[in-house]
Amino acid sequence: MYFLLSILIVKRAKIKLRTHPSVFFSPNSIRFGCHFDSTSSISRRHGSSSSITEQSRRREAEAMAGLLAWAADVVGGHGSVHGDEADDIPILFTEEQQSYVRELDRKSASLTRAIQDLRQRLPPADISQRLPHLLAHSLASNAALTMQLNAHSATKEQTQLREVTLQEENAAYERAISNCESKIQEKVQETDLLQRKLKEIDDVEINLREQMENVEAAKVSESAKSSDLVVLRKEVREGSDAEAAKVSVLEKLEAKKKELSSMEEIVQELERKWAHTQEKALKQPTPAQREKILDKQLHSLIEQLAAKQVHTSCHFNWPGKLLPNNNALME
Incomplete structure (x- = not known):
């Protein structure tokens, strides 16, 4: 369940990163509450195209690492939070990011319910042992039902002929x-x-x-x-x-x-x-x-x-x- 949720989060993050790389934060920028726009403005002030390319690549890698870390924190059920409560620094999100997180939570809850429904629909463990008996019983029941139907149809035809x-x-x-x-x-x-x-x-x-x-x-x-x-x-x-x-x-x-x-x-x-x-x-x-x-x-x-x-x-x-x-x- 958590593995599927992490894969979904990573895929959505890649799509967002390709379209809007400034939406995500790196781990350092998230912890210190800085936005990527400041870094991009600094890089633009330098005016060097090579430095800009390197910075964008580094920023993309940092954003991916921060996203994976955030996904691991979400999927891990806040286990690391309880382990390092002293070292944690509060994370600041924008309204758009918070709404996206809430949407992910809703999807995670729906996926959890779907997995529970699928688990409930699974047959019991001893179904393989009971299948031959059930098959034999169903075949015998079908044969008896067919015989009864044939006898009923024959009796009905005889009754109709007798009535005529x-x-x-x-x-x-x-x-x-x-x-x-x-x-x-x-x-x-x-x-x-x-x-x-x-x-x-x-x-x-x-x-x-x-x-x-x-x-x-x-x-x-x-x-x-x-x-x-x-x-x-x-x-x-x-x-x-x-x-x-x-x-x-x-x-x-x-x-x-x-x-x-x-x-x-x-x-x-x-x-x-x-x-x-x-x-x-x-x-x-x-x-x-x-x-x-x-x-x-x-x-x-x-x-x-x-x-x-x-x-x-x-x-x-x-x-x-x-x-x-x-x-x-x-x-």
Whole structure:
């Protein structure tokens, strides 16, 4: 530290001495408080160029020696001052020199702090012994970290692929559920249509039964009328004087026969219709049977939908998301 400071002081002194040789003092001039200007004025009064050159060289050497002595005193920590306190003579400085000395002191303090910081930054003495262990530990830590990063990246990729797969499966299940719901809606509409048709068939059956009852009643009335005609024939045969009445009765009998034949034709037509209706009713299932078949189909579709929803909820771990739809469908 002090060696560096002395070198810095000497370099600055050389520069100053080359530019301004009158700034520095020789040891004799410093001790006696004389400035180099007096010596230079004396040399100028002599007027000899050779003497001036020799004096300037001697003055430069004396200034350098005095500067080195002053630097040695500063660097040596005032050791010689305490040793020769009796022989010391107070040194007189100008204001410029004092400011330069203060600047040098500040630089010396900054250099001292820098050296202390550098010494604090130096590694400990046993760092060479610990370096292999630290290197092995750092390599092992880096390898473990790399393995963890690779495992994490692989797990992340697998998770992303699984997420994409589950999203595709969820979309497929949602499409299947929507298709099942549309089919269930179609089946419900078909059930309503069949129920309306069955109701129409029941109404037709009721009307045919009423017509059959009316025909049977007409047959009974015709049979009663035919018995009346037989009685009338007997009376006509018995009465020889009622030919005109007989002709009228015969005409009425013929008319009644025609009416009876037309009624029989109507009854036969109704019987054919009734037989056709019964055959059609036998071919088609009854409303109760049709309702049971539709209920079975509906329950099977609901069970399939519930199984798919359970499978989807197991994949996504959302047990309460799709089951309310099942309950709504069961209701």
